[in-house]
Amino acid sequence: MEFVNPEGLRLDGRRPMEMRQLRAEIGVVSKADGSAVFEMGNTKVIAAVYGPREVQNRSQQSNDQALVRCEYSMANFSTGDRMRKPKGDRRSTEISMVIRQTMEACILTHLMPRSQIDIFVQVLQADGGTRSACINAATLALADAGIPMTDIVTSCSAGFLNGTPLLDLNYVEDSAGGPDVTVGILPKLDKVTLLQMDSKLQMETFETVMQLATEGCKAVASYIREVLLENTKQLESRRGV
């Protein structure tokens, strides 16, 4: 199948190096300590953060750092065919773990010993790149909850189809079965906290694809920073400073 036509346009009209439209909103779940909705094109994810709070299961409590837990789920209505998604299947367990590890890497857990932070992410609408969107949403929600972090984590995916590196794959491109590199970075520290790949790639091509994904992460980061800044300004004005 042709994913990039000779005019250099992808199936949805983007060029290979372009991302889908981003949109984010903070504070969508009032009950939670921090929450956010993050959209990448038609992929829409909601994240809610509770904590730091008391550890529910005492046996898991740690005396030198906070416990981070994460739960990922997909809404039944998130895909075209309305299927009941089983909870705790392999895929969601894996993604939960990936998100937990990625977020743990940036949260200053040693500042909050004997406490627990819960991150809930749910996919409202799936159109490829849910993993990245979840991480971005979780970052926003954590920031909203005021949890101390070394840096924000942002994530983006990139693929390689028709001999062209493609940024931010959508569902159609994702299901083509080509390589799919998901990268998560700490943009200020310029460190990689997440790197996953499906399928395989030549070493040299991998470098360029990963470079592209990293660029994508940086673009997401600057957008997230803008959103946070805007949010802070609003908070400021609400307090009447």
Added chain:
Amino acid sequence: MLQSKSFVKKTKQGKVLKVVREHYLRDDIYCGAPFCKVCDVAAARLDSNASTIIIVDTNVVLHQIDLLENPAVDNVVVLSIVLEEVKNKNLAVYNRLRALCSNTLRRFFVFSNEYHKDTYVKIEPGESPNDRNDRAIRVATQWYQHHIGAAARVLLVTNDRDNKRKAIEGGIPAETVESYAKSLGQPALLDLIVQAPAEDVTMEDAEDLRPSKRKTIYAEHKPMSEITSGMHRGIYHQGKLRVNRYNPFEAYVGSESIGDEIIIYGRTNMNRAFDGDIVAVELLPQDCWKEEKSLAIANDEDDEDDDVHLAPSSADDAPRVSHPSQISIGNKSDMPTRPSGRVIGIIKRNWHTYCGSLEPMPMPAGDGGIAHALFVSKDRRVPKIRIQTRQLGNLLDKRIIVAVDSWDRLSRYPSGHYVRTIGEIGDRDTESEVVLIENDIDARPFSSQVLACLPPLPWSVSAEDIANPIRQDLRHIRVFSVDPPGCRDIDDALHCTFLPSGHFEVGVHIADVTNFLHSGTPLDDEASQRGTSVYLVERRIDMLPKPLTEDICSLRADVERLTFSVIWEMTPEAEIISTRYTKAIVKSCAALSYVEAQARMDDSRMADPLTTDLRNLNKLAKIMRQKRIERGALTLASAEVKFQIDTETHDPLDIGMYQIREANQMIEEFMLAANISVAKKILEHFPPTSLLRRHPTPTNDMLEPLIQTAASVGLSLDVTSSKALADSLDRAVGDDPFFNKLIRILATRCMSQAVYFCSGDLSPPEFYHYGLAAPVYTHFTSPIRRYADVIVHRLLAASLGICRLPDIFQDRPRLTGIADNLNYRHRNAQMASRGSVELHTLIYFRKRPTYTEARILKIRANGFIVFVPKYGIEGPVYLTSRGQKGGGEWIIDEQQQKIKKTNGEVSYGVLQPVRIHMEVVESQPNRPKLELTLVC
């Protein structure tokens, strides 16, 4: 820059799904006109002083692609919506359009109107997708008009009346294809135009010479929905229609649902299907089935002498191959077993262009007008095609190419249009080109980009190559090559040295083509497209440019050349002790021909080192051959012919069967061994991505005709395994020397061809090469003339760690695609060689009617098929003249495969010699053929 707009689409995949996709609209899509002030002109494709910019709609592209391909039509803007629609409707046309758009010599520009913020249109409530697309085309045209302004005229070319009317109402200049083509002022262009169905064109009525008598000749095709439901219920069967080569009124449809072939008799039952179409077939009631063996080798001129301009005398003209045998089958006990049927619908057309000539006809009175002519294809399986032309006088003595457009129920022949002229009929070059075109062979000279990839000439081995650690220096070894006489592209050489240990070191040195042919270069793309060199009688069409084929890669005598070598250590009993693969430098000491090599080996006075090497190799080869035959390898035979060509006129002087010597077999043996060794090596390293060659084990059904023929001469063949078959073939020696070869030729015919495949696509047991009795096999030894060998060279180099594996090996579908292309090209190359031989046979016998001896291969209801060993020709001999029922003075027994004269004087059986007379006749104009007649 990005605007998001999502739209909703429904697709059906058993259940209804709502698919939501994003659709981004952009402002950075440019108009492609170099004189545009606003747009980025870097990618502009249109002419800088174009007076008219043409925008075409989908139907124009679909039907008039031949016109668009003519260089007279230029400055065309192709909208992305048009591309998309064309792609969905006809992939072949889409590929041609894409080729036009990427051709730098043509001025075709693709405008992505669907992604442009100003030209994207949303479907309106109640609007059909077609109307929406037409509107999108008009909107884009309008945008162009405003955008370009006075700099050029923008013209919408459409044959859709409604669309044209709406365009003109909206102030957009629009024209039909005819009026546009007329405005170009080249009358020849008008021939390229496909005539719209009669309702649209009024002038057609005046031309039609049988207006009132139009009768329905063919049954209507069933609608697709009915066909699908019929196939579900099992009453219709789907399959590919294949027309009998000897008899165009008989076709077969291989149906999976029945598990047998359905025979279709006559044009009425074929119902406008062409060879290669995917059709839906309905079985006829069993009492209409015909006896299996009644298929006559019918004379093809049987029906086609009606003039098309005359009203057909009867609507039902097709079942001419009527049933003499059906009447003769009196007893009900043996009901015919082979199902016959009729076509009720065509699922996918296989129409392409056909080579042939016009049927001779008087010039119509009145000049300059449009003449209707009948086109007769060279391929007998294709029916005549009606075309309209304005240059009749010009075309009558030419070979031309014609495309088919439509075939409606009312006309006996399909209608088509002229595409281009090849040359004069009967001219050898023209006829050769016809052979090439018919087999889809690209004989164009290499492009400058391809030639730019060649190393500079004169080329010689550089110090760098010698210093390269991966390259072993074997220049001191006595290497030589043995090839057919006059061979310029020598891709293999051998050496054989006696080791102190009492063993032999045998090396096969293959030209190191991949050293010059790098993956991803234009040269490589071109080679992979061509797939193989094509050998015609009088010329060779190379896969690689001449400097590579004949100089840089060719292992000629006394020059240093780079090779990829396989070196074995063998015991004198031809046991392989070790195998080594290496890149090397060799210097061949002699380029022998088979005849020379044979002479050296046979001449007992010669005892020079080279001759000793040859004899040693021959000894080893004989042992290896014996072992191979013990494993069950088949010795098959084919009727290869050799021409002696006059060097001046290029006319054939003499023909005869190709003679195979011991030296040929010796070389073949070592090449087989090298191929097998390499196949094992690459499969070991790259189990899922190796390119191998397999030969499927024939099923019993396939061997049935062979067993029957053998049985009729009192021979029983054991076909349980290749070994058993090989043994029984060895035992099949009749009283005359040719008998065995004939049986082997028949056996070869029964088997399917060996094919290339990607090892990841099949399971290891399927890798088996039946003919060679080898578990794995590949092609390694002829990289100059076969692309498969190039791929294998790359795999082998990668497995030795010499170089990296190119990207395509990561991509299995692409590798499979390459393998499929290689198979296709390989088959076409063979067909072309055969076609070329046929052509030269005709030229040869045109001046020399000959009496000769032939063998009967098969006996049919009205004649038999013979094979002429001396010339390698096969053809039908008719015993009955047309129209005559039964065998006339002959009694033909198809069951027993015997023919007898009524007075009992003479009788013949299968495989028996007969004397025949051969002569070239032109019973149908412009279709000369070799006629064989029995001499008693």
